[in-house]
Amino acid sequence: MASPAAFSVRERSQVSPATGSLLETTLPLTFFDVMWLNRDPVERLFFYRFPDPTCNFMQAVVPALKSSLSVALQSFYPFAGRIRRCPGCCDKYEIHYVDGDSVSFALAEHGGDFEYLSGSHARNVSELLPLIPRIAESGDDRLSLAVQVTLFPDRGVAVAVTFHHAVCDGTGFKQFMASWASACRSALSGQEVAVPPTPLFDKTVITDPRGLYAVFSKMGPRRRVAEEDSATDVVSATFTLRREQIRLLKDLVPAKAEQGKTPFHCSTVVVAFAFAWVCHVRARGHGSDRITHFIFMADCRGRLRPSVPAEYFGNCVRPCFVDVKAEDLIRRDGFVVASAAIGRVIEELKADVLHDAEEWRGGAQAAMPEQALTVAGSPKFSVYDTDMGWGRPNKVEVTSIRTSGAILVGKSREDEGGVEIGLVLPRNEMEEFGTQFLGSLKLVICCDGAVRSINSYLYIYC
Structure with a gap:
């Protein structure tokens, strides 16, 4: 654990789209959106190395961050608006934007060890929390986004964004960050840069002939993991599966899993x-007689009929439920x-991605009290491409998994085709997860009886 370091907020301000650039606008929430209405906000944290003098950061970078955020909010105005009940309705919700609406922007300074906090090794999750902005309360309305930029003088910068999941899913947030990063690079360089595609806000592309809105708008708050932010034994760490390891794992599955059952794509x-699921179950010591639950989100844009354009901004993901006996894992x-169970659930989406939509609410309510493992992020998101003008991030975190009990899965920064797996666990369980991660990797590659040397492939952060 690093020694306590000085932290202070130097400035609080508001950033909005340019005055007069947008008309008053409302966007209705769809049934995909209202599923997230009562969930905790998502917290994304980007660490960047920045060894330049503080005066350069204050005089050039901070103004560029603010001006480019204003530009991005002009294209992604729902983040500047508020989520509210539709006037005259008690069970319908919308995003409402009026000229002058804004997001909070905090500028802070941290005297701690940047390399330690931005590493992949286990460190106390409480040490990351000062870097995260909170979305302020606004009566019955819900604000959508907050930003905090924290300078580690002569070492690095942390850019943290907290947003309400009812506004958009991970794809939408990726679009927003790409827009902000592009505008910031342009502001710092004084040159035109490639502009990301314009987001699509047409909510009519999401149809609801089965009345799913009424079902999902009644979903209550998600079960929260006990928040022990100040506890010294709750840590955050990241583990990496390298591309070569993933290839070997893929090679193992088809021969073992396709014996007379529905085939699936081993992606x-x-x-x-x-x-990750198997290592988690083994690390937490689940009893062999219990059912373990795994929940992940699947993008529905290309799976709906008619399909939804890739540029659609909002939520368009569905939960997928996988149940397996602990003894089998x-x-x-x-x-x-585990691979076969997950793969076949994904295969079922091809025929009709909404075939079991009425059961999602019940499935979540049944699984979450049983300590279901959920997933945040996706290996499809190129979060390490978020270059604000001084290089790619050297670490990206989702600190909100500390309250959801989820794991973070995303593309690796260092290994093209590799995958990062981030967790927040009590220290003893994290150590056991690391042991299982390394031991299971050796075991599954050799479990068909063929002895293979994989020492040159093993790579683990712990």
């Missing part, structure tokens, strides 16, 4: 999810069992 997503071929 990077499948093996990364399965491997704990045994020697548990990774193969």
Whole structure:
């Protein structure tokens, strides 16, 4: 654990789209959006190395960050608006924007060890929380986004964004960050840069002939993991599966899993999810007689009929539920069992991605009290491409997994085709997860009886 370091907020301000640039606008929430209405905000944290003098940061970078954020909010105005009940309705919601609406922007300074806080090794999650902005309360309305930029003098910068999930999913947030980063690079360089595609706000592309809005608007708050932010034994860490390891894992699954059952595509997503799930179950010591639950989100844009354009801004993801006996995951071929179960759930989406939509609410309510493992992020999101003008981030975190009990899965920064797996666990469980991660990787690759040397491939942060 690093020694306590000085932290202070130097400035609080508001950033809005340019005055008069947008008319008053409302966007209705769809059934995909209202599923997230009562959930905790998402917290994304980007660490960047920035060894330049503080005066350069204050005089050039901070103004560029603010002006470019204003530009991005002009294109992504829902983030500057508020979520509210539709006037005259008690069960309908919308995003309302009026000229002058803004987001909070905090500028802070931290005297701590930047390399330590931005590392992949286990460190106390409480040490990351000062870097995260909170979305302020606004009566019955819900604000959508808050930003905090924290300078580590002569070392680095942390850019943290907290946003309400009812506004958009991970794809929408990626679009917003790409827009902000592009505008910031242009402001710092004084040159035109490639502009990301314009977001699509047409909510009519999401149809609801089955009345799912009424079902999902009644979903209550999600079960929260006990927040022990000040506890010294609750840590955050990241583990990496390298591309070569993923290839070997993929090679193992088809031969073991296709014996007379529905075939499935053994993708990077499948093996990364399965491997993390098995290690998590083994690390937490689940009893062999219980059912373990795994929940991940699937993008519906290309799966709906008619399909939804990739530029659509909002939520367009559905939960997928996988249930397997703990004893089947704990045994020697548990990774193969998990891969097959996850892969076949994904295959079921091809026929009708909404085939079981009425059951999502009940499935979540049944699984969450049983300590279901959920997933935040996706290996499809290129979060390390978020270059604000001084290089790619050297670490990206989702600190909100500390309250949801989720794991973070995303693309690796260092290994093209690799995957990062981030967790928040009590220290003893994190150490056990690390042991299982390394041990399971050796085991599953050799479990078909073929002895293979993989020492040159092993790579783990712990």
